[in-house]
Each structure stands twice: as C-alpha cells, then as structure tokens.
Amino acid sequence: GIVAQVLLLRELLVSFYGNELILGIILANWLAAEALGAFLLGKYIDSTQDKIGLLVILQSLFSLILPLSIFLSRTFKSLLGIQFGEAIGLHTIFYASFLIIFPVSFCHGALFTLSCRSLNSIGKAYAWETIGTIIGGLGLTYVLIPYLDSFQIVFLISIAGLVICYLLTKNYSRPLKYITLFPIILIGYWAFSGSLDRLQRFSINRQWKGQKVLDYRNSVYGNIVVTQREKQYTFFYNGIPAVTVPCPDLTF
DSSP states (O other): OHHHHHHHHHHHHHHTTOOHHHHHHHHHHHHHHHHHHHHHHHHHGGGOSOHHHHHHHHHHHHHHHHHHHHHHHHHHHHHTTOOTTOOOOHHHHHHHHHHHHHHHHHHHHHHHHHHHHHHTOHHHHHHHHHHHHHHHHHHIIIIIHHHOOHHHHHHHHHHHHHHHHHHHTTTSOHHHHHHHHHHHHHHHHHHHTTHHHHHHHHHHHHHTTTSEEEEEEEOSSOEEEEEEETTEEEEEETTEEEEEESOTTOOO
C-alpha cells in the first residue's frame, strides 16, 4: 500500500507539475477512495463465508490494477488531448487523479477491513500494517527507487502479492488457484521478456510528447528529466523546468 501510494503520488506530481496544493488534492483523493473501500466492504463482510477467498481476489485485483494506474498517470494527458506544457485546471487535476487512484486505493482500503475480520483482531491488523509500512518505506527509499524504475517496482510488488495469494489458496479448489497462478505467469513473462523496458520507454514518450528525452531518472527526492529541442537542453524536476542550457542570451 505505501509503495503504491508513493509511486502514484510521484508520477502524478510530474504530470501535474505539482506543488503543495496538488499534493494535497492527490492525498485527499487517496484517503477518500480508501475510506470508501473500507466502509463499503465493512457493511457486507460479515455475510461473507469465505473471507480468505475474498482477500485473495481483492489482492489479485490490486496487483493487476497497480501497473495500469502507473501507466495512466503518465499517459492520461495524451488521452485527453492535453498538449505538453499546457496548464491543467484544478477540476481536471481532481477528477483525473481520483479516477487513476481510485481502483488501487479502493482495493487497499477494502483489504484492510477484510484483514481485520480475517485476523479477528483490529490490533493485529494495525500492527502488521505498521510493520509493512515501515519495511515498504525503507525498501522503497533505499533499495527500489535508486535502482529500479516505476514499472519494475510495481511489477515486483505485484508478483509478491500474487505469490502470497497463491500460497493462501493451497487448500482451495483449482478455479481460485488459477485466479492467482495465471497473472503470476503473465507478469513474469512481461518482466523477463523485455516488455517492461518497452513499456517504460513508450509511456515516457507519451508523457513527454514533442520532446526528445535524453535521460529520465528517479531519485529519492524527485523525478529528473533532461530533454532536447533543437540545440536547447532543459532539465525538469518533477515536471517543472529548472535549468535551460545553453544560456538563451548567447548567440551562435
């Protein structure tokens, strides 16, 4: 959950040329969608006999939707016909970020409510979530972001979630096992066939349409992109132009 939240937040900040106001809108949408998932599932969960099976289905959906949400966070402007560098109004930022975030955050909120019921203890659920959040935050900051791109990170997280789901279904009938086994094979194929690199390049080209991207890096502090247009080089930090070289006052 913490990995998904931070990655989506970072990707959307780049697309929205973000500041503190944009950050607040994105976080508000995440919390609203997560609360909605926890509330709606909580109303009907007591009538569900197979809580582990439902948990497996929700976790599988979370794992499959997360890569799609990262892709949409980079490409939604081209889908909406918004040109590169065009300012986006707050209402567009609100509904676009909500629609991109909603499936992931909704599933995550529902999973927490379901975990509380499955463990028969809210305290245990909070304790495990806190441990996972600490491990996820440290791993993301010091291991994943410095060495992997966003798609590699989310596919790693997705595979881990699906493997756990498959282990939870060891005593179940085949249909439920196949729900998790097939996505594991599919995501594994994508990861080892070079498709992740192609997806990374394609989404970057769509996000920075009209610009020649020379370098694209994620640091623990933010996203850095270097683009070239004719003889001008521009350095972007979280989607905002920070430095342009050579100096525009010079004549060649």
